[in-house]
Amino acid sequence: MAALPLPIHRGQAPDHSLESKYEVLADFEPVVKELMEKHESKRELWFPSDILPADEGTVNEKELKELRDRARGIPDSVRVALALNIVTEEGLPHFHRLIAENLGSRNFWNRWNNLWTAEEDRHGNILRDYVRDTRLLNFRELEHIQFNYIRSGFNPQWTGDPYKIFVYTTCQEKATQISHVNTGKVAADQEPLLNFITQKVSQDEARHYAFYMNVFKEILERDPNQALVAAAAILPSIDMPGISVANFNEYADVVRRSGIYGPRDYKRIIEALFQSWKIEMLTSLNELGRKAQEKILAIPQRLEKVAEYVESRSTAKSFRFEVVFGRVLEMA
Numbered sequence: 001m002a003a004l005p006l007p008i009h010r011g012q013a014p015d016h017s018l019e020s021k022y023e024v025l026a027d028f029e030p031v032v033k034e035l036m037e038k039h040e041s042k043r044e045l046w047f048p049s050d051i052l053p054a055d056e057g058t059v060n061e062k063e064l065k066e067l068r069d070r071a072r073g074i075p076d077s078v079r080v081a082l083a084l085n086i087v088t089e090e091g092l093p094h095f096h097r098l099i100a101e102n103l104g105s106r107n108f109w110n111r112w113n114n115l116w117t118a119e120e121d122r123h124g125n126i127l128r129d130y131v132r133d134t135r136l137l138n139f140r141e142l143e144h145i146q147f148n149y150i151r152s153g154f155n156p157q158w159t160g161d162p163y164k165i166f167v168y169t170t171c172q173e174k175a176t177q178i179s180h181v182n183t184g185k186v187a188a189d190q191e192p193l194l195n196f197i198t199q200k201v202s203q204d205e206a207r208h209y210a211f212y213m214n215v216f217k218e219i220l221e222r223d224p225n226q227a228l229v230a231a232a233a234i235l236p237s238i239d240m241p242g243i244s245v246a247n248f249n250e251y252a253d254v255v256r257r258s259g260i261y262g263p264r265d266y267k268r269i270i271e272a273l274f275q276s277w278k279i280e281m282l283t284s285l286n287e288l289g290r291k292a293q294e295k296i297l298a299i300p301q302r303l304e305k306v307a308e309y310v311e312s313r314s315t316a317k318s319f320r321f322e323v324v325f326g327r328v329l330e331m332a
Contacts (some may be wrong), residue, residue, distance in 0.1 A: 004040075010103050017226065017325070018161070018162075018299040020162075020223070020226070021161070021162055021163055021223070021226060022104075022162065023218075024219060024223045025109065025162060026107075026108075027222065028222065029108045029109075031218055032108065032109070032112065032215065033108075035211055035214055035215065036111070036112060036115065036314075039207055039210075039211055040115075042207065043119070043204070043207060044203075045120070045265075046200060047122060048122060048125045048126035048129050051193075051196070051197060051200070052124060052126065052129045052130060052133055053199065053278055054154070058319065060062055060180055064133065067133065067193065068133075068134055068135060070190060070191045070193075071134035071135070071136050071194075073190045073191070073193055074136060074187050074191055074194070075190075076192055076324050076332065077186070077188070077254055077258040077329060078183060078186050078187045078258070078328055079136055079137060079256070079323075079324045080251060080254045080255070080258075080319070080321055080323075080324055080329070081133065081179070081183045081186075081196075081251075081254065081255045081258060081260050081280045082127065082136070082183055082224055083131075083137055083142060083145070083321070083323045083324070084242055084245070084251045084252075085176075085179060085180060085183060085250075086124060086127045086128055086142065086146075086253060087129060087130065087146055087149055087242050087245055088123040088176070088240065088241035088242040089120070089123045089124035089127060089140075089201075090128070090146045090149070090150070090242075091149055091150065091154060091241045091242060092117060092120050092121060092124060093150060094150075094154035094239070094266070095117075095120075095154075095169075096113060096117045098154070099113045099116070099165065099189075099260055100113055101159065101160075101282065102159060102160065102161070102162045102164075102165045103150060103162055103165070103307050108275055112211075115261075116208060116211075118225070119204055119208070120204070120208075122204075123201045123204065123205075126197055126200075126201070127197070127201070130197055137323050137324065137325075138281045138322060138323050138325050138326075139322070141322045141323045142323050145245060145246070145323060147159075147244070148245070149242060149244060149245050152244040154241070154243075154244065155245070156168070156239055158233060158234060161230060163216075163223075163226060163227055163230035163231075164230045164233060164234050166212055166215050166216040166219065167216060167230055167231045167233075167235065168234050168238055169208075169212045170209060170212040170213045170272075170273065171234070171235070171238050171266075171269055171273070172238060172240070172241065173205050173206075173208045173209035173210045173212055174205075174272075175240065175261065175265070175266065175269060176202075176205050176241075177202045177205035177209060178202075178261055178265050178269075179255070179261040180198040180199075180202040180205065181198060181199065181202045181260065182197055182199045182260040182261060183260055184196070184197070184202075185197030186258060186259070186260065188323070189277070213273070213276055213277075214278065215315050216231075216276055217276065220277055220278075220282070224282050224284075224285060224289055225285055225286050225288055225289030225292075226289075227298065228279075228282070228285070228288075228289050228292035228293050229288055229289070230290045231292065231296055231325050232281075232291075232292035232293075232296050234273070234293045235270060235273075235296055235299055236295075236299055236302070237266075238266075240252075247321070250319055251321070252320070253317070253319070254329065256310070256321075256329065257314070257331045257332070258331075260305070262310070263303060263306050263307040264303075264307045265312055266303060267300055267304060267307060268279070268304040270299055270300055270303065271300055274296075274300075277298065279293065279296055281296060314332070316331070316332050317330075317331055318330055318331075319331065
């Protein structure tokens with residue numbers, strides 16, 4: 001099978017190792033076709049309007065009032081998490097571009113990028129619709145944050161390496177899944193519809209995670225040394241979508257303190273990937289591969305130290321976000 005055409009990065013010298021990576025990706029296009037078919041066969045294609053009716057004559061004013069009454073009791077910590085989740089989901093253009101740049105936009109992989117983008121597009125839409133219907137956030141401020149996030153771009157240092165994007169997307173999809181699930185769970189008793197919505201979104205994220213995880217598993221089988229080098233560069237820590245949002249660390253701190261997502265969750269993601277990818281069992285590696293393997297296997301211990309450090313330094317703190325109407329949020 002012919003090799004994939006390399007995406008053009010202006011000013012870069014030819015990279016023969018990069019050429020070999022695109023040859024590997026081209027080699028298992030039939031496997032990817034099967035993964036996509038399996039993915040679509042298990043997917044339930046839902047739309048935001050199925051859950052939040054929007055057509056003329058379908059909006060029940062009594063039900064809408066009941067929804068807003070329930071939403072008033074949602075804790076501000078959940079509102080902060082939801083705001084961050086919405087903004088990161090709305091960063092979809094960044095990631096469609098990154099996948100196209102790294103995998104090409106005129107080949108088989110573009111079919112997956114378009115399918116993935118179409119599925120992901122519903123996530124930001126339904127969360128946005130929910131927030132607007134419930135009046136849960138300062139909507140004008142949310143729109144302002146979204147605008148600035150899209151405008152600021154997202155250009156991680158690892159762009160230009162197709163192996164690295166599969167490692168990143170695998171971790172990012174799982175982290176996003178966890179964040180959505182836990183956001184809904186925290187609010188479930190007060191607002192079951194929000195929990196239902198976040199569960200629907202997280203189910204999609206779980207299927208996307210499975211796709212990316214299995215793709216990288218194929219890469220490890222075909223090119224273990226270069227695959228491990230790519231994984232060693234990404235796995236120690238990933239820049240979550242939304243990192244360019246103003247006060248991102250404050251948002252992330254509230255999310256961690258709320259038990260929604262934090263360093264220990266990422267550690268569990270890494271440990272699960274070690275088992276799925278059988279990192280420790282890989283043999284017949286060259287020197288680069290062995291060094292990368294050693295670095296990767298040391299990551300959980302380092303993440304445990306990071307989690308312990310963050311927890312030991314955590315003291316009671318006040319937060320204030322305009323998107324949550326400027327209210328002061330006190331957290332232990």
